[in-house]
Amino acid sequence: MSNKVELLAPAGNMEKLKMAVQYGADAVYLAGKQFGLRTASDNFTLDEMREGVAYAHAHGKKAYLTMNILAHNDSIEQVEPFVLEAAETGIDGVIVSDPGIFRIIRKVRPDLPIHISTQTSTTNWETVAFWHELGAKRIVLARELSLREIREIRERVPNVELEMFVHGAMCISYSGRCLLSNYMAGRDANQGDCAHPCRWRYRLVEEKRPGQYYPIEEDSTGTFIFNSKDLCLLPHLPDLIQSGVSSLKIEGRVKSSFYVATVVKAYREALDAWYAGNWQDVQSWLEEVGTVSNRDFTTGFLFGKPGPESHNYATSSYIRRYDFIGLVTGFDKASGRLVVEQRNHFRTGETIEVLPPKGPVVSLTLGEMYDAEGNRIEAAPHPQMKVYLAGVPPFPEYSILRRRA
Ligand code: SF4
Structure with a gap:
Protein backbone atom coordinates (compact mmCIF):
# COMPACT_ATOMS: atom_id res chain seq x y z
CA MET A 1 0.00 0.00 0.00
CA SER A 175 -15.99 -3.84 21.08
CA GLY A 176 -18.90 -6.21 20.77
CA ARG A 177 -17.56 -8.84 23.19
CA CYS A 178 -20.75 -8.62 25.10
CA LEU A 179 -23.64 -10.92 25.94
CA LEU A 180 -26.12 -8.23 26.97
CA SER A 181 -28.11 -8.43 23.73
CA ASN A 182 -27.92 -12.22 23.67
CA TYR A 183 -29.28 -12.40 27.20
CA MET A 184 -31.97 -9.73 26.93
CA ALA A 185 -33.15 -10.06 23.34
CA GLY A 186 -31.86 -13.45 22.18
CA ARG A 187 -29.76 -11.60 19.63
CA ASP A 188 -26.04 -12.34 19.82
CA ALA A 189 -23.64 -9.43 19.27
CA ASN A 190 -20.88 -11.92 18.59
CA GLN A 191 -22.90 -13.32 15.70
CA GLY A 192 -23.62 -9.86 14.30
CA ASP A 193 -27.11 -9.35 15.64
CA CYS A 194 -26.84 -6.86 18.50
CA ALA A 195 -30.10 -5.15 19.54
CA HIS A 196 -28.17 -2.40 21.39
CA PRO A 197 -29.71 -2.88 24.83
CA CYS A 198 -26.82 -0.89 26.27
CA ARG A 199 -28.65 2.19 24.96
CA TRP A 200 -32.02 1.40 26.52
CA ARG A 201 -33.56 3.28 29.45
CA TYR A 202 -33.77 1.08 32.55
CA ARG A 203 -36.23 1.20 35.48
CA LEU A 204 -36.69 -0.92 38.59
CA VAL A 205 -39.83 -3.05 39.14
CA GLU A 206 -40.72 -5.03 42.28
CA GLU A 207 -42.16 -8.38 41.14
CA LYS A 208 -45.47 -8.10 43.06
CA ARG A 209 -46.11 -4.57 41.75
CA PRO A 210 -46.07 -4.97 37.96
CA GLY A 211 -46.46 -1.69 36.14
CA GLN A 212 -44.88 0.36 38.91
CA TYR A 213 -41.59 1.59 37.56
CA TYR A 214 -39.07 3.11 39.87
CA PRO A 215 -36.38 5.29 38.34
CA ILE A 216 -32.77 4.21 38.67
CA GLU A 217 -30.43 7.11 38.90
CA GLU A 218 -26.71 6.71 38.89
CA ASP A 219 -26.67 10.41 39.66
CA SER A 220 -28.86 13.39 38.86
CA THR A 221 -27.99 13.10 35.16
CA GLY A 222 -30.26 10.08 34.71
CA THR A 223 -30.30 6.46 33.70
CA PHE A 224 -28.60 6.07 30.33
CA ILE A 225 -25.66 4.63 32.16
CA PHE A 226 -24.26 2.57 29.26
CA HIS A 311 -21.62 9.35 27.71
CA ASN A 312 -24.95 10.72 26.67
CA TYR A 313 -27.08 10.66 29.82
CA ALA A 314 -30.02 12.55 28.36
CA THR A 315 -31.19 10.45 25.44
CA SER A 316 -30.29 7.48 23.30
CA SER A 317 -31.97 9.02 20.24
CA TYR A 318 -29.87 9.89 17.25
CA ILE A 319 -29.10 13.50 16.36
CA ARG A 320 -29.66 14.11 12.63
CA ARG A 321 -29.59 17.56 11.16
CA TYR A 322 -30.37 16.69 7.53
CA ASP A 323 -32.64 14.32 5.62
CA PHE A 324 -31.52 12.43 2.53
CA ILE A 325 -34.12 13.32 -0.12
CA GLY A 326 -32.61 12.22 -3.44
CA LEU A 327 -29.70 10.69 -5.28
CA VAL A 328 -28.47 11.99 -8.64
CA THR A 329 -28.48 9.13 -11.14
CA GLY A 330 -27.69 11.07 -14.34
CA PHE A 331 -28.18 14.14 -16.48
CA ASP A 332 -30.62 14.10 -19.39
CA LYS A 333 -28.76 16.02 -22.08
CA ALA A 334 -31.78 16.23 -24.42
CA SER A 335 -33.90 18.11 -21.89
CA GLY A 336 -31.07 19.62 -19.85
CA ARG A 337 -32.61 18.14 -16.69
CA LEU A 338 -30.92 16.50 -13.73
CA VAL A 339 -32.20 12.97 -13.07
CA VAL A 340 -32.77 12.22 -9.39
CA GLU A 341 -34.01 9.10 -7.60
CA GLN A 342 -36.35 10.14 -4.77
CA ARG A 343 -35.44 8.99 -1.25
CA ASN A 344 -37.75 11.26 0.75
CA HIS A 345 -40.56 13.58 -0.38
CA PHE A 346 -39.62 17.00 -1.76
CA ARG A 347 -41.43 19.67 -3.75
CA THR A 348 -41.01 22.70 -5.98
CA GLY A 349 -40.02 25.84 -4.10
CA GLU A 350 -38.08 24.05 -1.34
CA THR A 351 -34.55 25.10 -0.52
CA ILE A 352 -32.26 22.11 -0.49
CA GLU A 353 -28.53 21.33 -0.59
CA VAL A 354 -26.55 19.18 -3.00
CA LEU A 355 -23.55 17.23 -1.68
CA PRO A 356 -21.43 16.15 -4.66
CA PRO A 357 -18.76 13.42 -4.31
CA LYS A 358 -16.10 16.11 -4.73
CA GLY A 359 -16.26 19.85 -4.16
CA PRO A 360 -18.38 22.17 -2.05
CA VAL A 361 -21.98 21.76 -0.94
CA VAL A 362 -24.36 23.82 -3.09
CA SER A 363 -27.60 25.34 -1.80
CA LEU A 364 -30.46 25.83 -4.28
CA THR A 365 -34.21 26.29 -4.55
CA LEU A 366 -36.06 23.59 -6.47
CA GLY A 367 -37.77 24.93 -9.61
CA GLU A 368 -39.66 23.00 -12.26
CA MET A 369 -39.85 19.22 -11.80
CA TYR A 370 -40.99 16.52 -14.21
CA ASP A 371 -41.77 12.81 -14.00
CA ALA A 372 -40.26 10.15 -16.28
CA GLU A 373 -43.05 10.70 -18.86
CA GLY A 374 -42.27 14.42 -19.07
CA ASN A 375 -45.32 15.55 -17.08
CA ARG A 376 -44.84 18.60 -14.89
CA ILE A 377 -45.14 17.70 -11.18
CA GLU A 378 -45.10 19.80 -8.03
CA ALA A 379 -43.82 17.12 -5.68
CA ALA A 380 -41.94 13.82 -5.66
CA PRO A 381 -44.04 11.69 -3.32
CA HIS A 382 -43.01 8.12 -4.19
CA PRO A 383 -39.87 6.39 -2.94
CA GLN A 384 -37.38 5.55 -5.72
CA MET A 385 -39.37 7.51 -8.38
CA LYS A 386 -37.28 9.22 -11.04
CA VAL A 387 -37.63 13.00 -10.97
CA TYR A 388 -36.25 15.36 -13.60
CA LEU A 389 -35.13 18.74 -12.25
CA ALA A 390 -34.94 21.73 -14.59
CA GLY A 391 -32.71 24.75 -14.10
CA VAL A 392 -30.09 23.08 -11.90
CA PRO A 393 -26.42 22.44 -12.72
CA PRO A 394 -25.37 19.00 -14.07
CA PHE A 395 -24.20 17.62 -10.74
CA PRO A 396 -22.30 14.34 -11.11
CA GLU A 397 -23.85 10.94 -10.59
CA TYR A 398 -24.03 9.91 -6.89
CA SER A 399 -24.48 13.51 -5.72
CA ILE A 400 -26.82 13.64 -2.72
CA LEU A 401 -29.80 15.94 -2.33
CA ARG A 402 -30.42 16.76 1.31
CA ARG A 403 -32.71 19.04 3.29
CA ARG A 404 -32.37 20.45 6.77
CA ALA A 405 -34.38 18.22 9.12
S1 SF4 B 1 -25.25 -4.26 23.69
FE1 SF4 B 1 -24.07 -2.39 23.44
S2 SF4 B 1 -22.07 -2.88 24.33
FE2 SF4 B 1 -23.09 -4.84 23.95
S3 SF4 B 1 -22.37 -5.43 21.89
FE3 SF4 B 1 -24.31 -4.32 21.63
S4 SF4 B 1 -23.68 -2.16 21.21
FE4 SF4 B 1 -21.90 -3.26 22.12
Missing part, protein backbone atom coordinates in the same frame (compact mmCIF):
# COMPACT_ATOMS: atom_id res chain seq x y z
CA SER A 2 1.08 3.61 -0.49
CA ASN A 3 2.74 5.55 2.30
CA LYS A 4 -0.41 7.54 2.80
CA VAL A 5 -2.80 6.28 5.43
CA GLU A 6 -5.75 4.31 4.05
CA LEU A 7 -9.29 5.57 4.58
CA LEU A 8 -11.43 2.47 5.07
CA ALA A 9 -15.22 2.69 4.81
CA PRO A 10 -18.14 0.36 5.53
CA ALA A 11 -20.06 -1.19 2.63
CA GLY A 12 -23.29 -2.74 3.94
CA ASN A 13 -24.58 -3.27 0.38
CA MET A 14 -23.73 -2.45 -3.22
CA GLU A 15 -25.04 1.12 -3.14
CA LYS A 16 -23.06 1.90 0.00
CA LEU A 17 -19.95 0.37 -1.55
CA LYS A 18 -20.28 2.60 -4.62
CA MET A 19 -20.97 5.68 -2.50
CA ALA A 20 -17.92 4.97 -0.32
CA VAL A 21 -15.74 4.61 -3.41
CA GLN A 22 -17.18 7.71 -5.10
CA TYR A 23 -16.85 9.90 -1.99
CA GLY A 24 -13.19 9.09 -1.43
CA ALA A 25 -12.58 5.86 0.49
CA ASP A 26 -9.33 4.05 -0.34
CA ALA A 27 -10.84 0.73 0.63
CA VAL A 28 -14.13 -0.78 1.77
CA TYR A 29 -15.03 -3.67 4.02
CA LEU A 30 -18.03 -5.84 3.34
CA ALA A 31 -19.52 -9.13 4.44
CA GLY A 32 -20.96 -12.10 2.70
CA LYS A 33 -24.23 -13.66 3.76
CA GLN A 34 -22.37 -15.67 6.43
CA PHE A 35 -19.78 -14.97 9.13
CA GLY A 36 -19.91 -11.15 8.88
CA LEU A 37 -21.05 -9.70 12.23
CA ARG A 38 -23.78 -7.41 10.89
CA THR A 39 -26.93 -9.34 10.15
CA ALA A 40 -28.91 -6.07 9.99
CA SER A 41 -27.07 -4.91 6.88
CA ASP A 42 -27.96 -6.38 3.49
CA ASN A 43 -24.53 -7.93 2.91
CA PHE A 44 -23.33 -9.51 -0.34
CA THR A 45 -24.02 -12.73 -2.20
CA LEU A 46 -20.93 -14.18 -3.86
CA ASP A 47 -22.01 -12.71 -7.20
CA GLU A 48 -22.54 -9.30 -5.61
CA MET A 49 -19.18 -9.61 -3.88
CA ARG A 50 -17.53 -10.28 -7.23
CA GLU A 51 -19.26 -7.24 -8.71
CA GLY A 52 -18.44 -5.03 -5.72
CA VAL A 53 -14.77 -6.06 -5.66
CA ALA A 54 -14.52 -5.43 -9.40
CA TYR A 55 -16.09 -1.98 -8.95
CA ALA A 56 -13.61 -1.12 -6.18
CA HIS A 57 -10.64 -2.38 -8.22
CA ALA A 58 -11.78 -0.50 -11.33
CA HIS A 59 -11.54 2.68 -9.25
CA GLY A 60 -8.14 1.77 -7.80
CA LYS A 61 -9.59 0.82 -4.38
CA LYS A 62 -9.43 -2.29 -2.23
CA ALA A 63 -12.18 -4.45 -0.76
CA TYR A 64 -11.84 -6.56 2.37
CA LEU A 65 -14.16 -9.33 3.47
CA THR A 66 -15.36 -9.35 7.07
CA MET A 67 -15.57 -12.82 8.64
CA ASN A 68 -15.30 -11.84 12.28
CA ILE A 69 -17.94 -13.89 14.05
CA LEU A 70 -16.99 -16.20 16.89
CA ALA A 71 -17.87 -19.46 15.17
CA HIS A 72 -19.51 -22.39 16.95
CA ASN A 73 -18.94 -26.02 15.92
CA ASP A 74 -21.96 -26.09 13.64
CA SER A 75 -20.76 -23.12 11.58
CA ILE A 76 -17.02 -23.82 11.50
CA GLU A 77 -17.54 -26.62 8.97
CA GLN A 78 -18.91 -24.10 6.49
CA VAL A 79 -15.91 -21.78 6.70
CA GLU A 80 -13.58 -23.59 4.31
CA PRO A 81 -15.94 -23.79 1.30
CA PHE A 82 -17.03 -20.20 1.88
CA VAL A 83 -13.44 -18.92 2.04
CA LEU A 84 -12.49 -20.80 -1.12
CA GLU A 85 -15.41 -19.31 -3.02
CA ALA A 86 -15.00 -15.81 -1.58
CA ALA A 87 -11.28 -15.78 -2.42
CA GLU A 88 -12.18 -16.26 -6.07
CA THR A 89 -14.09 -12.96 -6.07
CA GLY A 90 -10.75 -11.11 -5.84
CA ILE A 91 -11.08 -9.75 -2.29
CA ASP A 92 -7.91 -8.11 -1.00
CA GLY A 93 -8.02 -9.54 2.49
CA VAL A 94 -10.18 -11.18 5.13
CA ILE A 95 -10.95 -9.71 8.55
CA VAL A 96 -11.19 -12.42 11.21
CA SER A 97 -11.33 -12.71 14.98
CA ASP A 98 -11.81 -16.43 15.57
CA PRO A 99 -8.46 -18.29 15.66
CA GLY A 100 -10.22 -21.32 14.14
CA ILE A 101 -11.25 -19.30 11.09
CA PHE A 102 -7.72 -17.83 10.97
CA ARG A 103 -6.28 -21.37 10.95
CA ILE A 104 -8.59 -22.57 8.19
CA ILE A 105 -7.71 -19.61 5.94
CA ARG A 106 -3.98 -20.07 6.52
CA LYS A 107 -4.39 -23.74 5.60
CA VAL A 108 -6.54 -23.47 2.47
CA ARG A 109 -5.56 -20.03 1.09
CA PRO A 110 -2.23 -19.00 2.67
CA ASP A 111 -1.91 -16.33 -0.02
CA LEU A 112 -4.96 -14.48 1.29
CA PRO A 113 -4.00 -11.53 3.52
CA ILE A 114 -5.60 -11.75 6.96
CA HIS A 115 -6.54 -8.76 9.09
CA ILE A 116 -7.13 -9.43 12.78
CA SER A 117 -10.45 -7.91 13.78
CA THR A 118 -10.94 -5.47 16.62
CA GLN A 119 -13.12 -8.22 18.12
CA THR A 120 -9.91 -9.87 19.32
CA SER A 121 -9.35 -6.86 21.62
CA THR A 122 -5.69 -6.48 20.74
CA THR A 123 -4.44 -4.00 23.31
CA ASN A 124 -0.67 -4.51 23.52
CA TRP A 125 2.41 -4.95 21.33
CA GLU A 126 3.04 -8.57 22.39
CA THR A 127 -0.38 -9.55 21.05
CA VAL A 128 0.28 -7.61 17.85
CA ALA A 129 3.60 -9.48 17.48
CA PHE A 130 1.84 -12.78 18.22
CA TRP A 131 -0.63 -12.36 15.38
CA HIS A 132 2.06 -11.02 13.05
CA GLU A 133 4.27 -14.06 13.69
CA LEU A 134 1.32 -16.31 12.89
CA GLY A 135 1.00 -14.66 9.51
CA ALA A 136 -1.47 -11.81 9.96
CA LYS A 137 -0.86 -8.89 7.62
CA ARG A 138 -2.77 -6.30 9.58
CA ILE A 139 -4.04 -5.86 13.12
CA VAL A 140 -7.16 -3.82 13.80
CA LEU A 141 -6.37 -2.35 17.18
CA ALA A 142 -8.88 -2.34 20.02
CA ARG A 143 -10.83 0.89 20.29
CA GLU A 144 -9.77 0.97 23.93
CA LEU A 145 -6.21 2.14 23.19
CA SER A 146 -4.73 5.56 23.80
CA LEU A 147 -2.57 7.42 21.31
CA ARG A 148 0.45 6.82 23.56
CA GLU A 149 -0.17 3.06 23.51
CA ILE A 150 -0.64 3.04 19.72
CA ARG A 151 2.67 4.85 19.25
CA GLU A 152 4.45 2.35 21.46
CA ILE A 153 2.95 -0.61 19.59
CA ARG A 154 4.10 0.95 16.31
CA GLU A 155 7.64 1.38 17.64
CA ARG A 156 7.92 -2.13 19.04
CA VAL A 157 6.32 -3.98 16.10
CA PRO A 158 7.23 -1.88 13.06
CA ASN A 159 6.55 -4.34 10.23
CA VAL A 160 2.87 -5.05 10.54
CA GLU A 161 0.00 -2.92 9.30
CA LEU A 162 -2.03 -1.32 12.07
CA GLU A 163 -5.62 -0.24 11.62
CA MET A 164 -7.69 1.81 14.04
CA PHE A 165 -11.26 3.05 14.28
CA VAL A 166 -11.71 6.79 13.85
CA HIS A 167 -15.45 7.24 13.59
CA GLY A 168 -18.71 5.59 14.59
CA ALA A 169 -20.59 3.84 17.35
CA MET A 170 -18.83 2.63 20.50
CA CYS A 171 -19.62 -0.39 22.63
CA ILE A 172 -19.68 -0.11 26.37
CA SER A 173 -17.96 -3.49 26.50
CA TYR A 174 -14.75 -4.33 24.66
CA ASN A 227 -25.03 5.01 26.47
CA SER A 228 -21.70 5.97 24.90
CA LYS A 229 -21.41 8.87 22.50
CA ASP A 230 -20.03 8.07 19.05
CA LEU A 231 -16.33 8.13 18.30
CA CYS A 232 -15.04 11.01 16.17
CA LEU A 233 -11.28 11.48 15.84
CA LEU A 234 -11.38 13.81 12.85
CA PRO A 235 -9.73 16.75 14.66
CA HIS A 236 -6.83 14.47 15.63
CA LEU A 237 -6.00 13.02 12.21
CA PRO A 238 -2.52 14.64 12.12
CA ASP A 239 -1.59 12.81 15.35
CA LEU A 240 -3.00 9.54 14.04
CA ILE A 241 -1.15 9.77 10.72
CA GLN A 242 2.11 10.55 12.54
CA SER A 243 1.58 7.63 14.91
CA GLY A 244 2.33 5.35 11.96
CA VAL A 245 -0.99 3.52 11.62
CA SER A 246 -1.74 2.23 8.12
CA SER A 247 -5.50 2.46 7.98
CA LEU A 248 -8.26 4.57 9.52
CA LYS A 249 -11.60 2.84 9.75
CA ILE A 250 -15.11 4.26 9.75
CA GLU A 251 -17.69 2.09 11.52
CA GLY A 252 -21.22 1.62 10.21
CA ARG A 253 -22.21 -1.14 7.79
CA VAL A 254 -25.85 -0.74 8.86
CA LYS A 255 -25.80 3.04 8.47
CA SER A 256 -27.33 4.65 5.36
CA SER A 257 -25.50 5.42 2.13
CA PHE A 258 -26.07 9.11 2.99
CA TYR A 259 -24.15 8.53 6.23
CA VAL A 260 -21.32 6.68 4.49
CA ALA A 261 -20.94 9.31 1.76
CA THR A 262 -20.99 12.27 4.16
CA VAL A 263 -18.55 10.86 6.69
CA VAL A 264 -16.16 9.50 4.06
CA LYS A 265 -16.12 12.83 2.23
CA ALA A 266 -15.33 14.81 5.39
CA TYR A 267 -12.44 12.49 6.34
CA ARG A 268 -11.19 12.41 2.72
CA GLU A 269 -11.04 16.20 2.56
CA ALA A 270 -9.36 16.41 5.95
CA LEU A 271 -6.72 13.80 5.04
CA ASP A 272 -6.05 15.39 1.65
CA ALA A 273 -5.69 18.78 3.31
CA TRP A 274 -3.14 17.41 5.77
CA TYR A 275 -1.08 15.72 3.05
CA ALA A 276 -1.19 18.93 0.99
CA GLY A 277 0.18 20.88 3.95
CA ASN A 278 -3.12 22.67 4.20
CA TRP A 279 -4.55 21.43 7.52
CA GLN A 280 -7.08 24.03 8.55
CA ASP A 281 -9.79 24.77 11.03
CA VAL A 282 -11.61 21.45 11.33
CA GLN A 283 -14.95 23.02 12.16
CA SER A 284 -16.41 22.71 8.65
CA TRP A 285 -15.59 18.98 8.48
CA LEU A 286 -16.99 18.44 11.97
CA GLU A 287 -20.20 20.18 10.95
CA GLU A 288 -20.45 17.89 7.96
CA VAL A 289 -20.12 14.67 10.00
CA GLY A 290 -22.70 16.17 12.37
CA THR A 291 -25.27 16.42 9.55
CA VAL A 292 -25.83 12.65 9.61
CA SER A 293 -27.10 10.52 12.48
CA ASN A 294 -24.93 10.48 15.57
CA ARG A 295 -25.14 10.34 19.34
CA ASP A 296 -22.87 13.34 19.83
CA PHE A 297 -19.13 12.80 19.69
CA THR A 298 -16.30 11.65 21.94
CA THR A 299 -12.61 10.97 21.46
CA GLY A 300 -13.09 7.64 23.25
CA PHE A 301 -9.86 6.30 24.72
CA LEU A 302 -7.46 8.31 22.54
CA PHE A 303 -6.29 10.53 25.39
CA GLY A 304 -6.81 8.06 28.23
CA LYS A 305 -9.76 6.61 30.07
CA PRO A 306 -12.99 8.33 29.02
CA GLY A 307 -14.95 10.17 31.67
CA PRO A 308 -18.63 11.10 32.04
CA GLU A 309 -18.34 13.51 29.11
CA SER A 310 -18.12 10.47 26.80
